[in-house]
Structure formats: C-alpha cells, structure tokens
Amino acid sequence: MYSEILNIKDGFASKDSKKIYSGLLSFIEKNKENIKFQKHPLGFKYFKLGKISSFEEFRLHFYINTDEKHDNELQIHDHSFDFESFVLHGSIINKKYEILRSENLVGYVYNLKFRNEKSRFILNSDNCFLNLTELDIINCGEFYELKSNEFHESIKNQDLTITLLKITKNGDKTCRIFSPKILSTLSSFERSTLPFEENIILIEKIIDLIHNKE
Helix, strand or coil, X not given: XXXXXXXXXXXXXXXXXXXXXXXXXXXXXXXXXXXXXXXXCCCCEEEEEEECCCCEEEEEEXXXXXXXCCCCCCCCECCCXXXXXXXXXXEEEXXXXXXXXXXXXXXXXXXXXXXXXXXXXXEEECCEEEEEEEEEEEECCCEEXXXXXXXXXXXXXXXXXXXXXXXEECCCCCEEEEECCCCCCCCEEECEECCHHHHHHHHHHHHHHHHHHC
C-alpha cells in the first residue's frame, strides 16, 4: 500500500485536512502516468486511488461539466457501500430521500448490476414516490457521511467541486436508482475513460488547487 494512502487514511481518522491535502498531492505527483479518470453516468469524473484494506478504498470525484449526465432524471440513488466524503474544493449540495409506496404517484426503483464497466437495470419495485428528508450544503474542508441504503442526490454547488471518498464496502448489498419513468429503452449505465488531454487537464488542475491551499 502506498504510504500516501496511509497518510490520507490518517487524515480522515483525525479529520486533519492538511494531512489529506499533502497525502493526496504526493500521491498524484508520484503517480501521474497511472492516473486515468473515467466519466461516470451521474455526470462526474472519478479515479480510484487504491485500497486501504480488502473492503475499503479511496475515490476522487471531479464535479465538472456535469451536463454530461447520462440522464438528468436518473440521479437519485443509493450505494453498495457506506462512505465518508471530504470536500477538497468547492461545495456540494446533498439531498436525502425516503422511498414511499403509493397507488397514485408512480415511480420506479431499479437494482443496478455492475459488470464490465456497465450497470444494468433490473426492476425492483413500482408505485413509488420520493419524500425529501434532508438537504445539506457541505463546503470546502468539511466532511459528510452516507450509509449504503440512503437514497440521495449530490449536486455541485460551485462550478468546480472536488471530493475525496473513503468507501467501506457493505457485503453483497445491491445499489439502487429511482426513476420517474419506466426504463423500457435505457438498459445500462456505461463508464468510459477520458481522452488523454482531458485526463492531463484534471490532474494538473487538482495539483494547482492543492498548491494554492498550502
């Protein structure tokens, strides 16, 4: 395991933002050639830094050009893991929801099965609707946590927002997504690797941002 990953882990444990920034900066500068961001169907760019243990890992999320979402109506979801997130730059709006059953307001919950960089949709339940239970704004330098079964939507609150997630995998929990429509034509979410030039831009951008915080 990289010593930089351990430093980031220690920073999360002690809520020490300086240790997180320094560990991340060192990791990125040493591993530029191996960092390849992917575009996520929810609209952000992400990179997996590496595992802390057999069930924990770090992921870096860039909320930039989020108009590239696969589908604007398919943003409310839960996860197959718990996570703690640190806002490295910018600000995040996090909305939490509960799923309720109703014969009058129709929505659908789908299970997502992930394989070969694709998430396939399998109907879980119908006749559902959403109830907003919580809205939080998390600013630069702050932490927030979510459990795997919490439906939520994360929205950037500034043009460029970057978060670092510490993920704890939760057994064989299947992630789910809420849809206001029946998904008869959309069969999968696909991840794709960014072009070389865009990847370099993101790497240099986060290096500059961290240097400016020192």
